[in-house]
Amino acid sequence: MTATLIDGKSIAQAMRDEVARDVAELDRTGWAPKLVSITVGDGAASALYVRNQQKQAEATGVEFEQRTYPAEISLEQLTGVLTGLNSDPRVHGIIIQRPLPAHIPVKALQKAVHPFKDVEGMHPASIGNIVYNDLALGPCTAVAAVEMLKTLPLQVEGLDVVVIGHSEIVGKPIAFLMMGLGATVTVCHHMTRQVAVHSRRADAVFVAVGRPGLVTGEMLKPGAALIDIGINRVDGRTVGDADFDSCAEVAGWITPVPGGVGPVTVATLLKNAVLAARMQRDHYAANYAAS
Amino acid sequence: MTATLIDGKSIAQAMRDEVARDVAELDRTGWAPKLVSITVGDGAASALYVRNQQKQAEATGVEFEQRTYPAEISLEQLTGVLTGLNSDPRVHGIIIQRPLPAHIPVKALQKAVHPFKDVEGMHPASIGNIVYNDLALGPCTAVAAVEMLKTLPLQVEGLDVVVIGHSEIVGKPIAFLMMGLGATVTVCHHMTRQVAVHSRRADAVFVAVGRPGLVTGEMLKPGAALIDIGINRVDGRTVGDADFDSCAEVAGWITPVPGGVGPVTVATLLKNAVLAARMQRDHYAANYAAS
Known part of the structure; x- marks a missing residue:
């Protein structure tokens, strides 16, 4: 073997260290990021992955709430859940765990997450912003x-x-x-x-x-x-x-x-949580500024 | 010369013929498309281009209203104009003529046009939908x-x-x-x-x-x-x-x-006007459906 290994674990560790510092700073002004993870159905296929996300989030000080909804939930009900999370100031990022039941189209859910809370970077507007080189939250x-x-x-x-x-x-x-x-x-x-x-x-x-x-x-x-x-x-x-x-x-x-x-993907999700919390903080500040 | 010419004029004519048929069909249900073109400042640089858009729009039955705002208008005022046009059911597409005065950032205006009325295909969500191969309104x-x-x-x-x-x-x-x-x-x-x-x-x-x-x-x-x-x-x-x-x-x-x-670019703008009117019609119908 002649190639040098690109060590994902150490790159991820360096990113998490930076996230932890950013979270501590956000926390001082009341903006410590919180993620809500949504699983629909039994979640056996994603359980290991979600536990890993949760462990890494908590290690950096990012709050992580795992919610599970029954497989029979309708798209309308799930969209309602997302609307509630979008308008909840205590929630800064939403993760939709896959797979989803066949009757729930994943794109419809991704579009229902507010672009500021789209820590997975899946909303069409998030993708479009990347094209515009205006990197907010990337996939x-x-x-x-x-x-x-x-x-x-x-x-x-x-x-x-x-x-x-x-x-x-x-x-x-x-x-x-x-x-x-x-x-x-x-x-x-x-x-x-x-x-x-x-x-x-x-x-x-x-x-x-x-x-x-x-x-x-x-x-x-x-x-x-x-x-x-x-x-x-x-x-x-x-x-x-x-x-x-x-x-x-x-x-x-x-x-x-x-x-x-x-x-590195999981570390990027946490970095997105920091970016999302900052965007929401700045938006909040701009809207409550003396005018 | 050995190459065959790709004749834009005849391709555009075929597209306009199709637009005219589509407009006639939309008109029967009250959805004939209307475009509003916004020029800021004296508009000398874009005047010829705008007149051409208007002429071609009217030839296909697409209504075209040209509005000119003074160069001193603020971004907030222009955004307000766009908000009004977004919520006006008689307007199906908005065109922002360039160049704009230096104090008006073009991207901020493009983002303020509702994606359903974005006939120029410039909103980040429009770009993102192309990436998703979900071609609604393209640039x-x-x-x-x-x-x-x-x-x-x-x-x-x-x-x-x-x-x-x-x-x-x-x-x-x-x-x-x-x-x-x-x-x-x-x-x-x-x-x-x-x-x-x-x-x-x-x-x-x-x-x-x-x-x-x-x-x-x-x-x-x-x-x-x-x-x-x-x-x-x-x-x-x-x-x-x-x-x-x-x-x-x-x-x-x-x-x-x-x-x-x-x-062909101008013909595409008119085709986008048809697509925009259809999206708004379908959205309207879905929201007023008996439930």
């Missing part, structure tokens, strides 16, 4: 992947970047975030004729498809950075979208899975 | 450029596309629109190391930078499509961003400037 996984790249000694302006996967919440936002930083970005996906033609000329490759072994060493330029966002279960092990061994022989830097983008 | 120039490409006998899925220019309202939206159609998209800009390395492998090139002569024939793959969105004044003539003569020798298809993307 956590995409922001986390970009944060990892930014820790490397690479000049991002003019960097040739290939993003494999064009999902709305990961691939596309990574593309605009990197464009906003000055990179030249190509987005590949399942309709791309030859992904390797693109990936082999890239200084950095992001992969977020959900297919183990999709990226192999021969698809990379020697010395390139590889950020692997995939999380797949194979034979009881968690692996990414890259064939780690062959990629690690060619890449200059590579993220492990697990221990790569995952921990 | 007119970007949508027009993509519409022109779609008239060509090319399979867009898997097409290698290079967009030169990464502005929020043209380059980036073209990129997502083309991604949404299944193309493999690379976005180049002033920080890209060698634009030609990218453009020479592209099946289609969009250029929207505002620099005459930026794209030359030797930067293109033989037979490629070239959509030129630039509008520049050089020695009293209007030219695009491409060196037309050398590009027309190499490209398979090319847009003229003038007579290319320009007329």
